[in-house]
Structure formats: structure tokens, C-alpha cells
Amino acid sequence: MSWYKIYALSLRHIYLIRGSFPRIIDLIYWPTIQIFLWGFISKFFTLNSTYYENTVGVILSAAILYDFLFRSSISYNMMFLEEIWSRNFTNLFIAPIKISEIIAALTFTAIFRTLIGLVPAALLAIPLFGVSIFKIGIPLIFLLVSLYIFGVTLGLLVTSGLIRFGPSFENIAWASLFFLAPLGCIYYPIEILPTWLQLVANFLPLVHLFEEMRSILIEDVVNYYAVLKACIISLIYFVVGIVIFFWSYNGAKERGTLINIGE
Amino acid sequence: MRIEIKNLTKKFKSITAVNDISFKIEKNNTLGLLGPNGCGKTTSIGMMLGLITPTNGEILIDGIKLNSKNRIKLLSLMNFASPYIELPKKLTVKQNLEVYARMYGVINKNERIKELIEDLNLGQFLDKKTGELSSGQKNRVSLAKSLINKPKLLFLDEPTASLDPDVGDFVRQYLEKYRKENDLTMLLASHNMKEVERLCDKIIMMKKGSIVDEGTCEELTKKHGRKNLEDAFLKIARSENELV
Numbered sequence: 259m260s261w262y263k264i265y266a267l268s269l270r271h272i273y274l275i276r277g278s279f280p281r282i283i284d285l286i287y288w289p290t291i292q293i294f295l296w297g298f299i300s301k302f303f304t305l306n307s308t309y310y311e312n313t314v315g316v317i318l319s320a321a322i323l324y325d326f327l328f329r330s331s332i333s334y335n336m337m338f339l340e341e342i343w344s345r346n347f348t349n350l351f352i353a354p355i356k357i358s359e360i361i362a363a364l365t366f367t368a369i370f371r372t373l374i375g376l377v378p379a380a381l382l383a384i385p386l387f388g389v390s391i392f393k394i395g396i397p398l399i400f401l402l403v404s405l406y407i408f409g410v411t412l413g414l415l416v417t418s419g420l421i422r423f424g425p426s427f428e429n430i431a432w433a434s435l436f437f438l439a440p441l442g443c444i445y446y447p448i449e450i451l452p453t454w455l456q457l458v459a460n461f462l463p464l465v466h467l468f469e470e471m472r473s474i475l476i477e478d479v480v481n482y483y484a485v486l487k488a489c490i491i492s493l494i495y496f497v498v499g500i501v502i503f504f505w506s507y508n509g510a511k512e513r514g515t516l517i518n519i520g521e
Numbered sequence: 522m523r524i525e526i527k528n529l530t531k532k533f534k535s536i537t538a539v540n541d542i543s544f545k546i547e548k549n550n551t552l553g554l555l556g557p558n559g560c561g562k563t564t565s566i567g568m569m570l571g572l573i574t575p576t577n578g579e580i581l582i583d584g585i586k587l588n589s590k591n592r593i594k595l596l597s598l599m600n601f602a603s604p605y606i607e608l609p610k611k612l613t614v615k616q617n618l619e620v621y622a623r624m625y626g627v628i629n630k631n632e633r634i635k636e637l638i639e640d641l642n643l644g645q646f647l648d649k650k651t652g653e654l655s656s657g658q659k660n661r662v663s664l665a666k667s668l669i670n671k672p673k674l675l676f677l678d679e680p681t682a683s684l685d686p687d688v689g690d691f692v693r694q695y696l697e698k699y700r701k702e703n704d705l706t707m708l709l710a711s712h713n714m715k716e717v718e719r720l721c722d723k724i725i726m727m728k729k730g731s732i733v734d735e736g737t738c739e740e741l742t743k744k745h746g747r748k749n750l751e752d753a754f755l756k757i758a759r760s761e762n763e764l765v
Binding site: 260262263265266267269270273274277278340341344345346347348349351352353354355356508511512513514516517518 | 531533538563564566567570571572573574593594596597599600601603605606607608609610611612613616619620621623624625626650652666
């Protein structure tokens with residue numbers, strides 16, 4: 259892989275963000291709104307729920323972590339959609355840049371986009387609601403890495419769909435994460451789900467990640483085995499995502515859609 | 522760079538978009554690819570760029586068969602311009618050229634960008650967003666991008682479509698000059714017969730995915746008993762279900 263080319267493609271998206279103030283505001287706006295909404299909900303539950311008693315900010319921390327996953331995935335999708343919307347798709351695929359380099363560039367740039375939105379929101383939660391996700395400590399790094407890998411994986415699956423089915427797949431891009439949210443057990447323990455759904459949910463890294471987050475914040479216990487398990491599940495999905503992306507790309511070459519994909 | 526197409530075929534399910542075509546473009550020559558809309562020109566170019574997988578046949582570039590293993594290496598020696606694809610609209614002209622210079626691994630990229638800015642008169646709108654340019658300006662920027670890597674093989678799909686005669690003439694003149702001064706082989710798909718007459722050494726006429734005729738401009742005009750290439754084109758395009 260050529261880091262120079264990966265940087266070139268990343269630069270295209272960095273220029274795009276840097277050159278548009280409304281775009282930066284848009285990146286910050288939604289996570290901030292989420293923090294406000296879940297901040298107040300969190301405050302209400304903290305005062306009125308025995309489960310969350312004395313554990314200020316469990317819900318808000320979950321909301322921040324879920325938003326990190328959401329933003330990672332959406333950032334990845336958005337960068338790919340930008341190429342379609344700007345009709346630059348063909349230029350990109352005739353440049354001497356490998357598919358692995360395109361995936362790498364989008365993966366690295368997605369973190370940049372995600373952090374622009376989330377860091378201010380996470381910092382805002384400290385003075386506003388007295389909640390800091392940084393209290394999770396070292397395990398936070400692993401939780402974020404795992405969430406990020408899974409977010410990018412979802413992005414890869416959606417972009418595979420965009421290549422396979424064209425821009426009409428765009429709506430799925432927005433809906434993909436809402437579909438997984440109920441199964442991810444973000445705000446509630448897995449026991450809430452019916453038994454058969456628990457079996458399905460256990461195959462998602464989200465369940466393990468959010469269970470672990472609650473365990474750290476409520477019981478002050480870190481189970482590195484569970485964190486590692488979540489990271490491994492995320493990595494497996496990531497590899498599957500890459501395989502599906504390559505499969506879609508080769509399919510698009512067969513169908514000839516790479517040359518005329520557009521709005 | 523020399524390109525040879527051997528028995529190239531592309532089928533999309535039951536539709537044969539390109540049907541067993543074979544031709545060569547010798548080094549530093551320009552080949553005109555003509556034919557009515559939907560005759561398979563863009564699909565053929567797509568296959569030569571490695572964007573479409575052929576159903577049958579092969580593409581040899583300097584004797585090397587284009588495949589997924591050497592595609593990236595060969596792409597660094599090629600480029601493509603078409604009014605139907607665009608550069609990112611929200612990036613400035615300079616940013617777009619810089620991004621593509623990096624993607625093509627251009628050595629001395631600043632020098633190369635400067636050369637193209639001067640040659641194609643891009644100086645006055647260099648810091649403007651590409652989406653804010655007129656079609657003539659966009660076309661010149663697109664051409665600059667297609668020459669950023671000093672390609673040895675250039676594919677042009679209707680490079681002067683929707684341009685006013687002045688800008689169209691500027692582009693044709695520039696391409697003519699550039700090819701003479703550089704080691705460049707070109708394939709030009711166009712509906713502008715004057716452009717083809719001016720730029721191409723040889724012409725291939727396609728219809729319904731097949732090559733129906735080929736030769737120099739003079740040969741085709743004479744063969745079909747017409748005054749110019751446009752009339753010869755019309756005769757071929759309107760002849761029903763027959764290979765000329």
C-alpha cells in the first residue's frame with residue numbers, strides 16, 4: 259500500500275471539510291444535540307431509577323459511545339457518497355490507486371470527521387451534566403477502537419451496497435444503524451431482549467461493549483476478556499466487510515456500473 | 522505506447538454491448554472511435570481502462586495483457602477525460618490538481634501543475650471552486666487533470682461536447698500541439714466530425730457493438746462516395762443491419 263496515495267485521497271476529504279464552515283457546523287451540531295437530549299433523559303433516570311441510582315451518566319455515556327459508532331459509520335458512507343454526488347467516481351476508479359488504499363483512506367479520514375463532531379460534544383457533557391466518558395479510563399480506548407472498527411465495517415457494507423445497487427442504496431446508508439440499535443443493547447442490559455433475540459444480539463460486538471461500559475461505570479469492574487471478545491468480533495466483521503466490498507467491486511466491473519454511477 | 526485490442530466482447534446478460542472487436546493504435550497515433558449513441562464506444566473505453574471486465578478478448582498495452590494484477594501499474598501511464606465525469610465541485614481547481622497529482626504519484630507535482638496552469642490558462646480561476654466554473658473552464662480543468670501524470674495513453678470521450686466554438690477550438694489546438702510535443706497515444710470518441718478529421722490518424726466506425734468500417738478519414742469518405750466524414754458517418758449510421 260502507498261501511504262502517499264492514501265494521504266492524497268484523505269486530503270481530498272480534508273480539503274472538503276476545511277473549505278466549508280457549514281459542513282463543520284453540521285458535523286458538530288448533531289452530536290451536540292444528542293448530548294443535550296440524552297443528558298436530560300439521563301438526569302431524569304438518575305433521579306428516578308433504582309438501576310441507575312448513584313451512577314450519574316451511564317445513559318449519557320452510552321449515548322456518546324453510540325454516537326461515536328454512528329458518526330464513524332456515517333462518515334465513511336458520506337465520503338463515499340461525496341464521490342457519487344460530485345460525479346467523481348470514475349476519476350477515482352481510473353486513478354492508479356488500489357481498492358485497499360481507498361478503503362484505508364476512507365477508514366483513516368472517517369476518524370477525523372468523527373472526532374470533529376464528537377470531541378466538542380463529549381467535552382460539553384462535562385460542565386453541563388457532570389458526565390465524563392473519560393472516567394471509563396484505559397478500557398475506553400479499547401471500547402472506542404472496537405466501536406470504530408464496527409462503525410467502519412457498517413460503512414463498508416453500505417458502500418458495497420452503493421457499488422452493487424447504485425445511489426438508490428443511499429437510504430439504507432442512513433437506516434443501517436437504526437436497524438442495529440435495538441439489538442445492540444445500548445441503553446439496557448441484554449436480559450431485556452427475548453431469549454431468541456439474545457442469541458442473535460450476542461453475535462454483535464455492541465452488546466459486549468455496552469455491557470462492559472455499564473459494568474465499569476456501575477460496578478467499577480473491568481473485564482478485559484469481554485472487551486477483547488468485542489474487539490475480535492468487530493475485527494471478524496471488518497474482514498467480512500472487506501471481502502464483501504471486493505465482491506461488490508468485482509460485480510460492478512462485470513455489470514459496467516463503475517463508469518456511469520452518479521446521482 | 523501501443524494498444525492492441527483482440528476480439529473484445531462485452532455482454533450484459535442477453536445484451537451484447539461490444540461484439541468481438543479488434544484494432545490497434547500505434548505509438549503516438551490518434552484513433553477516432555465513431556458511432557451512434559449506444560454503439561459500445563464508452564463500454565469499449567471502460568474495458569480499456571479496466572473499469573469493465575470483458576466477457577471475452579484481451580487488451581494488450583505495449584504487449585502486456587491488462588489484468589487485475591498489472592492494472593494499477595498500467596493506469597499510472599494512462600488517463601481519461603470526459604464531460605460526463607467531473608472533479609469534486611467543492612474543491613478549488615488547485616486542490617483538485619494537487620489531489621490527483623498525488624494520487625498519480627507525480628514527481629515534482631508543483632512544477633507539473635504550474636506547467637498545466639500556464640498551458641491551459643487556468644491561472645485566473647485557480648482558487649475558485651470547480652463547481653463554480655463555466656463548462657468551458659471545467660473542461661480545461663478536466664483536461665489538465667487528464668494530463669497531470671503525463672500519460673502515454675489518453676482516452677478522450679467527447680472532449681469538446683457542449684463547448685462554444687472558441688473553447689472547442691482551443692482544446693483541439695492544444696491536444697494537437699500536446700500530442701506532437703509529447704510521447705502520447707490517443708483514443709478519441711467523438712460525435713464532432715471536424716474534430717475527428719483534425720485530430721485522428723485513423724478512424725473506426727462502430728454500430729450495435731461491432732466495428733463496421735475503418736480507415737483514414739480520406740479512405741472512408743472516398744469509400745462511401747461522400748464529400749466529408751460527416752456524410753460518410755450518416756450513411757453508415759443509417760444503413761440497416763448490415764456491415765459496410
